[in-house]
Amino acid sequence: MSTHVEKDQVSGHETTGHEWDGIKELNTPLPSWWVYVFWATIVWSVGYWVVYPSWPTATSYLTGMFETTNRTQLHETMANVAAERAPYMERLAALDLDEIVNDSELLNFSMAGGKAVFAENCAPCHGTGGSGNPGFPSLQDDDWLWGGTLEAVNETVHVGVRWDANEDTRFNDMPAFGRDEILEREDINDVVQYVLAFTGRETDKAAANRGAGVFADNCASCHGEDAKGVQELGAPNLTDAIWLYGGDAATITETVNNSRGGVMPAWGGRLDEETIKMLTVYVHSLGGGQ
Amino acid sequence: MAMPHLQQPDPAHPLPQNDTLPEDDRDQPLYKTRDKVYPKRVSGYFRNLKWFALITLLAIYWIVPWLRWDRGASAPDQAVLIDMDMGRAYFFFIEIWPQEVYYITGLLILAAIGLFLATSLFGRIWCGYGCPQTVWTDLFMLVERHIQGDRNARMRLDKSPWTFEKIWKIGATHLSWLVIAAATGGAFVLYFNDAPKVIADIFTGHASLGVYVTIAFLTFSTYLLAGWAREQVCTYMCPWPRFQSAMLDDESMIVTYEGWRGEPRGPIKRKNLVRGEVPEVGHCIDCYACFNVCPTGIDIRDGLQMECIGCGLCIDACNEMMDKVGFPRDLVRFDSVQNSQLRAHGKATNIRILRPRTIFYSVILVLVASVMAFGLLNRTTLEVNVLRDRNPIFVTLSDGDVRNGYTLKVLNKEQAAKTYILQIEGLDASDFQVIGLTPNQDGTFSLDVAPDRVGSFRVFVAANPETLNSESTPFEFSVTDPEDNVRETYDTVFAGPK
Structure with missing residues (x-):
């Protein structure tokens, strides 16, 4: 290897010895300012190790002079937020739901807080803004399976629906009249026509008339003689315009055949009391609160 | 035409090396180094105008935030306030909500057209008298002159070695500049906060980070632009000088040198004057008084130049000299190019304010102002x-x-x-x-x-x-x-x- 380093005459820089078609590659040094910045960053990094968490140790890590980490910063930020909210939270804890709704300041606070909690926990099933999905009730309408008063909503959020882990959970169990062979096929057809007649949509008047007896014997105990539902039992009103799973003949037949049993988790214990109160106030305000 | 052949390197005739390049192409700096300007003190009509503008404008800047205006308990009582937190802007009896920001657009349009109109009538009076760059530079030069002395003393001081006197004088100048700059930045935040409260907060360390950062930034920019950059801002940074010529015509009033009377220039022989002989030269005695007082360091005798900010200090300087040597005043004068030529031929001069250009600008100005006034008066509550x-x-x-x-x-x-x-x-x-x-x-x-x-x-x-x-x-x-x-x-x- 040649030890002679050729110098380029025009620029005064050394060449690398690489040559293509008579063009020689220059070994142009980095601009000095660039090199100084490079060294400065190395010096800076040493200071950084001292101030911030850096090197791992066998069991832990160097925490840095001020023990400032993203994690402690997050905790501080969260603590600050909690401190700012504390006066409201204390009042939320102390007051009844009715009192909260009548205090415009707390109402606003709960609406804003409840909206955020709803988006995090409830929206996946009930839809953003509580607009509902097939099988998951809309919380904006005025039809409630388990009651739409502040207390009833608060209770439902606490205990859930058909949530086995909670002893007090809202529970009912509609028989699967077809699958379990409680009713004959014809009876089911008749009772479906009878149910459709509540909203004036029956197609077979004779069948509907025959279905009245079937309804009285099998359905009225929960849904009521007038079929307007019983909220204590969570039995839906069959005479209104709102159908959770669908109100056409085929879907109602499917419901009678196989039953339905939606599940909602119990949020008591998962969310604290104040948060559930905010959630209740928010849900109640969506348009259907009773 | 045949394609030119690429020239192959010929070992016998190598390409020209650095030392064989022509003299002009070698060691040419890419940037012009600044010739530092040492404006000399001057007095006269235009200097007085400039002092008046300086005092008035600075007073407005520093006093306005302290004016109060009673709006009742539900709004702040500061007459001029842009309240970012609440999203309101107050100007005496006017209150603007964020969605009405188009009033600001209207104001900017008014300012632009007003500038066009003023320029077509009087040249660059905005540059010479109203622009913050001019006002603060003027203030900084005043401080500089008080501490370091006038033009010649400052030039000597700059050339002298670093003695105690030089360190003291330069240090005191920069310190004073920084104090003024800090007061400038400090006053700016008063327009965005309740003035008495934020002043107390600033000095007790309770003001927000935004306030301190704003003050620091404006302190730095004021110090840099008025202390160091000065005329370079006007020459290199500001776009206005580049297109001002579009607003000017032969009848615009500008600072002009009456070449027909001044040339041929030449030093005056006192003995000729004493003998009462008519000098063979023009009235310009080539004393460079006009150049020495110029804040942008140009020679007005070269005609209208982009660097000229139209402040008229050269007129004061020239008049002073003309009075001394007994020639008529206004060899450099504030007049139109057309009038200068008319005078050269001994004809009567006139100033026509109403010209198609000025009428056009005025109509737009009145139009936009009317629309804005109508909008404000019919503003819905x-x-x-x-x-x-x-x-x-x-x-x-x-x-x-x-x-x-x-x-x-x-x-x-x-x-x-x-x-x-x-x-x-x-x-x-x-x-x-x-x-x-x-x-x-x-x-x-x-x-x-x-x-x-x-x-x-x-x-x-x-x-x-x-x-x-x-x-x-x-x-x-x-x-x-x-x-x-x-x-x-x-x-x-x-x-x-x-």
Whole structure:
């Protein structure tokens, strides 16, 4: 290897010895300012190790002079937020739901807080803004399976629906009249026509008339003689315009055949009391609160 | 034409090396180094005008935030205030909400056209007298002159070695500049905060980080631009000098050197004067007084130049000399190019203010000002915005009716609490309710909105789908202020099933 380093005459820089078609590659040094910045960053990094968490140790890590980490910063930020909210939270804890709704300041606070909690926990099933999905009730309408008063909503959020882990959970169990062979096929057809007649949509008047007896014997105990539902039992009103799973003949037949049993988790214990109160106030305000 | 052949390197005749390049192409700096300007002290009519502008403008800048204006308990009492936190801008009796920011646009248009008009009439008087760069540079030069002395003393000081005197004088100058710069930055934040409170906060360390950063930035920029950059801002940074010539014509009043009278220039022989002989030379005695006082370091005798800021200090300097040597004044004068030529031929001069150009600018100016004044005078004190729920578009109720949800924003721009009457028009509604409010006897609602605030209301409207003609039925919300008989409506739609 040649030890002679050729110098380029025009620029005064050394060449690398690489040559293509008579063009020689220059070994142009980095601009000095660039090199100084490079060294400065190395010096800076040493200071950084001292101030911030850096090197791992066998069991832990160097925490840095001020023990400032993203994690402690997050905790501080969260603590600050909690401190700012504390006066409201204390009042939320102390007051009844009715009192909260009548205090415009707390109402606003709960609406804003409840909206955020709803988006995090409830929206996946009930839809953003509580607009509902097939099988998951809309919380904006005025039809409630388990009651739409502040207390009833608060209770439902606490205990859930058909949530086995909670002893007090809202529970009912509609028989699967077809699958379990409680009713004959014809009876089911008749009772479906009878149910459709509540909203004036029956197609077979004779069948509907025959279905009245079937309804009285099998359905009225929960849904009521007038079929307007019983909220204590969570039995839906069959005479209104709102159908959770669908109100056409085929879907109602499917419901009678196989039953339905939606599940909602119990949020008591998962969310604290104040948060559930905010959630209740928010849900109640969506348009259907009773 | 044949394609030129690429020249192959010829070992016998190598390409020219650095030392064989022509003299002009070698060691040419890429940037012109600045020739430092040492403006000399001058006195006279234009200097007095400039002092007057300086004192007036600086006084306005530093005093205005302290003026008070009573707006009642619901708004700040600072006469001129841009309240970022609350989203309000106050200017004496005018209050602007963020959505009315187009008034600021109007102001900027007025400022631009006003600048065009002033330039076509009087040349660059904005540059010479009104521009903050000129005002603060003038102030900094005043300080500099007080500490370091006049032109010659400053030039000597710069050339002298670093003695105690030089360190003291230069240090004191820069320190004074920094103090003025800090006061400049400090006053700027007063326009965005309650002045007495923020001043106390600044000195006790309680002001926000934004306040300190703003002050630091403006201190630095003032110090840099007025202390160091000076005329370079006008020459290299500011776009205005580059296109000002588009506003000028032969009849614009500018600072001109009357070459016909001054040339041929030459030093005057005192003995000729004493003998009363008429000198063989022009009236310009080539004393460089005009050049020495120029804040941008140009020679006005070279004619109108881009660097000239039209301040007229050279006129004062020249007049002083003309008085001394006994020649007529105004060899450098503030006049139009046309008049200068007329005088050269011994004809009568005149100044025509009304020219197509100035009339055009004035008409636009009056037009824009009228539109703005009309807008301000007819500014609504009540505004209604409606946001319709889109998720879901409508809700079916148990009785088969459909319900739409709306969020109503009622903007009360008055400094008084208001109760508005809300009703819906153009829809056969089966239900109409505002969350948290009980309806009046006639089915309307009373909306209470605090002074100078936005009231937000959740509104639900229901209708029987049978009564709806289409899936989207237009109707309007009507909000009335019964006291002032002001009514605002908002057109929206009611959505239903297909």
